[in-house]
Amino acid sequence: MSKRSGNAIVLDLGTSSIKGIAVRSSPSGFEVLGYAQAQTRGMDITGIKDAVALKECIEAVLDEIKSQIGRFEYEELRVAFSDDTYAISRSSEELSLDSEEPVLIDESILNELLDRLGVEKGFEVNPTAVLHVFPIQYTLDGVRRVVNPLELEARKLAVDAYTATVSSVKGDSIRQILQGIVGELPIVFYSPGVAAGYATTTEAEREQGSFVIEIGHSFVTTTFFTNGVPVLLAVSPLGFRYVIKDVSRVFGTSIPEAERLVKNFGHADVNPPDADASIDYFGLDGRTRRTVKKRELSLVIYARLREILNRARKVAYESFSGSSVPLTEGPHSVILTGGGAKLPGTVDTSAEVFRGFVRTGNAESGSHIPVEGPDKVLRDPVYSVCIGTLTTESRRRMEKVPMKKKKKAGFIDFLRELFGW
Ligand SMILES: Nc1ncnc2c1ncn2[C@@H]1O[C@H](COP(=O)(O)OP(=O)(O)OP(=O)(O)O)[C@@H](O)[C@H]1O
Ligand SMILES: [Mg+2]
Structure with missing residues (x-):
C-alpha cells in the first residue's frame, strides 16, 4: 500500500x-511550495467554449508549477x-436506524445521514452537487438535541444543516477535462x-457575522x-470585467x-492621488498613441465599480429576504x-455602498489552520480561493460542531443598516 x-x-x-x-501537508498545516497563474482560454461567463484550449491552459499552470518545484x-x-x-x-434529513434496539452511532452512520442532505428527490431537472455540509444540530429519536451524536445510542437520527451546492452541469465537464490530465x-x-x-476571515468575524465579497x-x-x-x-453576474469593458469603450x-x-x-x-498625471496608452489599432488623465480614468472605474457593488448588495438582499438566517449581534465586517x-x-x-467596516482580505488576514508559503500567495487576494480549499471547515466528516442560540429578531433591521435601504 502506498504511503499517504x-x-x-x-x-x-x-x-x-x-x-x-x-x-x-504537514501535521501542523500546509506549506505552499509553488504557484502559477495564466490567462484563461476556452471558458467565459457562459461556460466552457473550448475544452481543448481550457485543458491546455490548465496544463500550462501545472507545468509552470512543476518548473518551480520539480x-x-x-x-x-x-x-x-x-x-x-x-x-x-438549510435542510434536514432523518435516518431510521432500522432496529428495535437503540444503535450506537458511529462515523459510517453519520456519513450515511450527511450524504442524504441535499440529494434531490424525484425527477431531477437540474442536478445539484452538494459540496459542503455544515451541521447545526442533531436530534436523537425526535427529542434529544445534541451537537455531536457520535457514541450515543438511538433508533432514529436527524440532522439540521446548511449545505453549499452547485449545479453539476459545469462540474461534470470540468471533471472530465481534469481526468484527462x-x-x-x-x-x-x-x-x-x-x-x-474561510481563508480571509478571522474566527471572531465568522462567529459574529461577516460578509465576504469575492470580486x-x-x-x-x-x-x-x-x-x-x-x-x-x-452570486451577482455583474463582475469586474465591466470595469475593463467601460475603460476600453470610453477611451477607445x-x-x-x-x-x-x-x-x-x-x-x-473621483479624486485619485496624482489626479493630473498623464497616462499613455495605445488606441484600438495598437499603434496610435493616446493619453488620458488619471482623474478621467479613475472616474470611469469608480462609477462602474460602485454599480457592481450596488448590484452585489441588491442580489445579496434578494437572497437574504427570502430566508430566516440566524444572526448574532454586531459588529459585522x-x-x-x-x-x-x-x-x-x-x-x-x-464602505460607501455597504456602510460598514470594510477591509481587504487575503489568506494572511484570516484565522485558520497554519498555511506557510510565499507572500506573493498568502498576501494576494487573488489566491484566497486556492488557500480556502485548505482551510474550509466543511463538517461533512464530523468535527466540532458549534451550536448557538439563534437570534432572529433584528435581522432585517441589521440588513437595512448595512445595505442602506
Ligand atoms: N492588481 C489589480 N488591479 C486591478 N484589478 C485587478 C488586479 N488584478 C486582477 N484584477 C482584475 O480583477 C478581476 C478579477 O480577477 P480574478 O482573478 O479574481 O477573476 P477570476 O477568478 O478569473 O473571475 P471569476 O471568478 O469571476 O470567473 C479581473 O478582471 C482582473 O483583471
Ligand atoms: Mg474567481
Whole structure:
C-alpha cells in the first residue's frame, strides 16, 4: 500500500485567470511550495467554449508549477470553478436506524445521514452537487438535541444543516477535462465563495457575522458567515470585467490594453492621488498613441465599480429576504477579496455602498489552520480561493460542531443598516 503524503494541487478556474498552487501537508498545516497563474482560454461567463484550449491552459499552470518545484507527488486535486449556480441552503434529513434496539452511532452512520442532505428527490431537472455540509444540530429519536451524536445510542437520527451546492452541469465537464490530465487521482470540488470566506476571515468575524465579497472577473459572490459557518451565498453576474469593458469603450482601446490601464494606473476614486498625471496608452489599432488623465480614468472605474457593488448588495438582499438566517449581534465586517479587491480605492468605495467596516482580505488576514508559503500567495487576494480549499471547515466528516442560540429578531433591521435601504 502506498504511503499517504497529503500533498495536493489546488486549481481555481476563473473566467479571467487560472490559479494553481502546490501544497505539502504537514501535521501542523500546509506549506505552499509553488504557484502559477495564466490567462484563461476556452471558458467565459457562459461556460466552457473550448475544452481543448481550457485543458491546455490548465496544463500550462501545472507545468509552470512543476518548473518551480520539480517532480511533485500529490494525491489529490482540489478544484474551485466559477459559476453562477452556487448557493447555500438549510435542510434536514432523518435516518431510521432500522432496529428495535437503540444503535450506537458511529462515523459510517453519520456519513450515511450527511450524504442524504441535499440529494434531490424525484425527477431531477437540474442536478445539484452538494459540496459542503455544515451541521447545526442533531436530534436523537425526535427529542434529544445534541451537537455531536457520535457514541450515543438511538433508533432514529436527524440532522439540521446548511449545505453549499452547485449545479453539476459545469462540474461534470470540468471533471472530465481534469481526468484527462490527472487520470484516476481524486478530484474534490469546493465552493469558491465559501473557500474565500474561510481563508480571509478571522474566527471572531465568522462567529459574529461577516460578509465576504469575492470580486471576480465575471461573478461577484457574497457569502455571509455567522455562528462560525457560512449561511447564505449570493452570486451577482455583474463582475469586474465591466470595469475593463467601460475603460476600453470610453477611451477607445482594446480589452487587454484597458486591463493594463486598470491594473497599473486604476484607482476607484473621483479624486485619485496624482489626479493630473498623464497616462499613455495605445488606441484600438495598437499603434496610435493616446493619453488620458488619471482623474478621467479613475472616474470611469469608480462609477462602474460602485454599480457592481450596488448590484452585489441588491442580489445579496434578494437572497437574504427570502430566508430566516440566524444572526448574532454586531459588529459585522465586510471583507473584500478576489482580483477586483486589489484595485486601490475599492475599500473606500465599498464602505460607501455597504456602510460598514470594510477591509481587504487575503489568506494572511484570516484565522485558520497554519498555511506557510510565499507572500506573493498568502498576501494576494487573488489566491484566497486556492488557500480556502485548505482551510474550509466543511463538517461533512464530523468535527466540532458549534451550536448557538439563534437570534432572529433584528435581522432585517441589521440588513437595512448595512445595505442602506
Ligand atoms: N492588481 C489589480 N488591479 C486591478 N484589478 C485587478 C488586479 N488584478 C486582477 N484584477 C482584475 O480583477 C478581476 C478579477 O480577477 P480574478 O482573478 O479574481 O477573476 P477570476 O477568478 O478569473 O473571475 P471569476 O471568478 O469571476 O470567473 C479581473 O478582471 C482582473 O483583471
Ligand atoms: Mg474567481
